[in-house]
Each structure stands twice: as structure tokens, then as C-alpha cells.
Amino acid sequence: MTPAEKAAAPVRVLMAKVGLDGHDRGVKVVARALRDAGMEVIYTGLHRTPEQVVGSALQEDVDVIGVSLLSGAHMTLLPRLLELLREQGIGDKILIAGGVMPDEDAAALKQMGVAEIFGQDTPPADIVAAVHRMVGEQRAAVGTG
């Protein structure tokens, strides 16, 4: 595919809640903001397992996987997601996370390969801008590579 063709395709994002966490207001607000920014958002609902999230991301061929975590289990669930993505041959997908995480955890997760961590107070517009930027960079890299 030519770089122009690839750049023109709508951004596809999978949004998920993993683990025992029933708070889905934030993830829905973000899903809507991404949609309103022209993206195709596949919302997968509450209480998903990392396996289900990665299986869905694989079939849907999304650019970005957005995980909302308010349960405190981010240090187990996010590394597991990264591991599964690599196992499935889709380690190139951009994994982002949002929720309540201490700064040192966020830094460690980014070190492991989570592309970005958003706090609860991040305005949706900032998330939209960050997703556009990351996908744009990745598509440009693939297009010329």
C-alpha cells in the first residue's frame, strides 16, 4: 500500500475494560471523543480477559488498543497484554491505557512498551491528539519502510 493510501484510512481503535472493574464511564467518554474525531471505535465492554482483548484486536486489525483500568491491577494486566500481542504477531499495535496509576508504575509500563498512559484528568481532546500523532508516526514509518 502506498503511504498516501495508508495515511488516508480511518484510524481503528479497540476500547476495552479488562479485569474486575465495573467503571465504564471514562472509557465511553473517550470512545465517543475518538468517534467524533472520525475514528472507528470498537467497544468491547466490561470484564474482558487480556486474551479476549488481544483476540479481538487481531481480528479487527485495529491501529490502537485502548484499555481502561481503575482496579489497580495495571501492573499485572498491561504486561500480560503486551506479552500476548507479541505472541500473536501483533506487537506493532499501539497499546494505550487510562485510569488511576501511580507515576512510577506509569513510567515502568512505558518502559515495557505501553505507548501512553492517560490519567483520569486528561481532557479527551488530548487523548484524540495523542492517538492521531502516534498512528500518524507509525503509518509514516510503515509507509516508508
Place this chain on the structure above:
Amino acid sequence: MTATGEATRLARGVLAGETLAIARMISQVERGTADGTADLAEIYRAGGRARVIGVTGPAGAGKSTLVAVLAAELRRRGLTIGIVAVDPTSPYSGGSVLGDRIRMQALWDDPGVFIRSMATRHALGGLARATGDAVAVLDAAGKDVVIIETVGVGQDEVEIARTAHTIVVVSAPGLGDDIQALKAGLLEIADVHVVNKADREGADRTIAELRAVQALAARTGWQTPVLATCAESGDGVPAVADAVDAHHRWLLEGGELEDRERAIAAYRLKTLLTALVHERVDRPTPGSAFAAAVDALYRRTLDPWSAALALLDEAGGPTKGTA
């Protein structure tokens, strides 16, 4: 184009039934890229074995839930499944929230089911432009059955009838005057009628009305059944699977399958050709025959009818009656 190597590799993956290759090729055909076109050419001949089931009906009737339980039932009968679930693109932002997959979570852990959500990307008619291509990919990948779920439709979105072998029209009681809508467009294309949410008040009336209208319809040999389901609980779903199977047998034994497949092929070719013509005339390349004809019209050295017919002749031979 350096695409050929990549195309062949992806096509091989699809033919081997690899999930990642299927997913990537569907993205390519959705984008309509040169790679996607080359890939499709590689795999198209390998297809033609899958049974294609279309599930359509008004918004809120329970299409996604029914697709999920129908797919699960067909899985129990030993069939592998591909699902293409279409949702509308916002006319304002160009974005969409694709929510069909969430109703199908019982299928997520089953490697015999491939689910793909697809936005219409502004196509009309209840399907996306690339839906037919995605079906071709799943077919070539060896899925026994491909189920297409349309967007929630009104009266006119009957494109599914030119894309699938068997059409299941889902309705539900309490959706107001939807039976009226069904009478006009969707009723004529139904091979199987499902009245979902049959545990709700008014279901008996909806079923009776559909049966009454059905009795009036002059159809060819196939008696369209009207079935009641409660997709949430799974009640009535085996009967839907039976009806879908029976319709497929009828298509095979009655020789109707060839007619349908020819109609599907003709429709795909027609829509693709029309789209390509639109594209070429909307953005004509300088020096093309179209641009030359525009110039000739402007100079009044040629009239519009002669110019248009000449362009058509050039593209596909003389049309009948003008030769």
C-alpha cells in the same frame, strides 16, 4: 509496484486460514488499495464454497444477538464461521462506534469463529462498499458459513439480497410500524422471517401479521417460514438454523443456487464498475479519453450523446442496439 511479494504472502496466509492474514487483507480491501486488489485477484478463484447468510432488519430488533446465537448453533453443527458486522459511519464526523461485537462475546474464545466489525464509510444500502470483498476473503480462508449483519435498515436497504444466498429478516414486537416497512421492501427479500424478543407483548400479533402477508406473497417454490425466537435466552434458535439449512438445501436441489450466485456476481460487477466509472469521471486524468471528450463538447465539435456512447464503446465494446 513492489506490492506483489506482499500480496502473495498475504494471499497465501488467507488461503491457509491464518487469522492475522485474514484480518490484514480485509483492511486492505476496505481501503481499496492496489495491494488489496492484487490480493483479491489471488484468492478469488479459491472461493465460492462458503454459504453466505445475510441477517437484516430494523435497528433494535436484536440482529447482533441473533447472529451470535445462530453462529453458536451452527458451530455446534460442526461448521466454521466468519461474521461481517456492519454499523453506520457518522455523516458528521466520519467516525463510528462499532458495537455489534460486544453482543457476540460468547464466540470470542472460539477459534472457529472470525468476527469483523465494519463501518459503512458512507455507503448506502445497508452494507459497506467492501462487505462483498470481505466475504470473498473469509470464503477463500475456508469458512463454511459467512454471516453478514447489515446496519439497522428501513425499507430500501435491500442490497444484502444481492450479496447473500439466504436472507434472514429479523423483526421484533413493539417497534411501532415496522411491519409496514417490512411489507414494502424487506418482506420481499426474506427467505426466513424471525420475530425476535418473542417473549414480549405483541409478538403473537407481529407473527400473525407476517404470516398473513406471507400467505399473499407469490414466491417460487420456497415457503418463507415465520419463526419466533428469544435470542437472549436462545429459545427458537435451533429452528432458525434448521430453516437456514433447509433453504440452502432447497437452493442446491432446485437449481436456484446458480441463479442466486449469478445475480450476486452480476450485482458485484455492476456496483464495482459503476464506482470505478464515477471515480474516473470525477477525477479525470489530463489527456484521458474523458478529458478529450470534455474538450470536444466544449468546442462543440462533438455532442454529449455521441461522446458518451463512444467512451462506453471504448471501455467495453459497443452496447446492444447501438452497434
